Amino acid sequence: MRTEDGEISFIRRKDVFKSEYSGKVKREGPKRQGFITMVSHCSIENLHFVDTLAASWDGPISIAVFIDRNEVEFMRLVEYYHQCFKHIRAKTTFHLMYPESMALCFTKINCDAFGAKLKESPMYMRPLKGMSYPHNSLRNLATPTNGNGYVFHIDIDMIPSFNLHEEFLKYAETLDNRILESSIFIVPAFEYKHHTDDIPRTKLELMQRSVNREIRTFYSKACWKCQFNTNYRKWKYLKTKTMTTYDIESKFYNYEPYYIVRADRFIPYDERFLGRGYDRISQVLS
Numbered sequence: 001m002r003t004e005d006g007e008i009s010f011i012r013r014k015d016v017f018k019s020e021y022s023g024k025v026k027r028e029g030p031k032r033q034g035f036i037t038m039v040s041h042c043s044i045e046n047l048h049f050v051d052t053l054a055a056s057w058d059g060p061i062s063i064a065v066f067i068d069r070n071e072v073e074f075m076r077l078v079e080y081y082h083q084c085f086k087h088i089r090a091k092t093t094f095h096l097m098y099p100e101s102m103a104l105c106f107t108k109i110n111c112d113a114f115g116a117k118l119k120e121s122p123m124y125m126r127p128l129k130g131m132s133y134p135h136n137s138l139r140n141l142a143t144p145t146n147g148n149g150y151v152f153h154i155d156i157d158m159i160p161s162f163n164l165h166e167e168f169l170k171y172a173e174t175l176d177n178r179i180l181e182s183s184i185f186i187v188p189a190f191e192y193k194h195h196t197d198d199i200p201r202t203k204l205e206l207m208q209r210s211v212n213r214e215i216r217t218f219y220s221k222a223c224w225k226c227q228f229n230t231n232y233r234k235w236k237y238l239k240t241k242t243m244t245t246y247d248i249e250s251k252f253y254n255y256e257p258y259y260i261v262r263a264d265r266f267i268p269y270d271e272r273f274l275g276r277g278y279d280r281i282s283q284v285l286s
Contacts, residue, residue: 008068008131009100012141016104017082017094021060035059035149036165036260041066041138042156044074044123049156050081054088058165061091063156064142067098068131075104076114077123084111095141097134132274139269147264154258158189162201168260171243184259185245188235189218189227207236219256226256 021035038057041064042049053061067074078094098104143151150168154160164187172180190206192215200206200215209215217232229248238244 010097011100012095012097012137013104014095014141014145015093016096017078017092019060019093020090021093036168037062037144037149037151037263038160039139039142039144039151039153040064040156040158041135041142043068043133044077046156047077047081050088050092051085052159053156054085054091056159056162057091058163059091060093062093062095062142062144064095064097064138066134066138067096067102070099070102072102072105074123075102076107076109077118079106080109080111080114080118083109084115097138097141134271134274136269136273137271140271143266143268144263149263150260151263151266152187152258152260158258159199161187162199167243180262181265183245184257184261184265186230186248186257186259188230188232189258190215191218191220210236223254223256225254229255230257 036059038053038059038061040053040061043066047065050061050063065078075096075098078096082089082092082094096104139153143153150172152160168185190210193213200209206215217227219226229250231246231248234246238246
């Protein structure tokens with residue numbers, strides 16, 4: 001990968017810190033394959049979002065972390081989150097993409113001391129000049145390769161709907177296996193205008209806040225075409241109280257949905273794209 005100071009070679013290493021997730025609820029058969037793995041990626045300064053993800057998701061989580069320089073403390077930060085937070089360790093597997101020049105060394109973390117140090121001096125990793133963030137390489141690194149269950153790629157700073165993991169698996173049981181094999185399931189995405197930790201737990205709550213203009217459809221200002229095909233208007237006026245689906249029309253090619261798909265049907269992201277722009281669109285067009 002190129003920077004202003006020359007080329008840097010990176011190593012991709014899967015399962016550096018493994019979760020304790022065992023899939024307590026066993027589901028047999030082709031329709032209900034047990035779990036949905038939430039997949040995401042981040043650089044060091046956004047690693048703290050894993051805490052919220054692990055607290056709000058009932059299934060396994062797979063995170064690829066990008067470390068762009070030879071700083072052992074950055075790797076220790078990943079180790080800190082895995083060792084010192086039980087709810088993270090229970091569900092989350094971490095993968096690393098790091099410079100070839102950096103040697104991994106694993107140590108026992110003093111959780112209290114390390115946490116106190118972070119409060120005094122948070123770790124930030126400013127991008128090296130000329131280096132683009134490898135979104136798609138990290139997405140592929142974090143995606144499980146065993147083909148089991150489903151995968152759900154989201155951004156690290158997103159929060160999934162309450163009980164989405166279990167509700168989707170229940171819904172999948174009602175569908176014909178041919179639909180499960182040939183479909184992706186788009187998850188509508190929304191954003192607050194201003195930061196808040198008060199997340200709506202039901203569709204009714206979400207719609208009320210949308211009417212009050214506290215919440216809007218995701219990217220409606222930054223890139224309205226990127227979510228247009230989801231047809232949020234139709235979704236908002238669905239009368240059903242349970243999970244349901246409808247077909248969508250592809251009106252714009254630059255579509256960036258968040259979706260659940262069977263793991264054995266996942267199409268890898270195009271790693272030629274670096275930085276922002278067309279990185280996720282390229283995968284949908286595949």
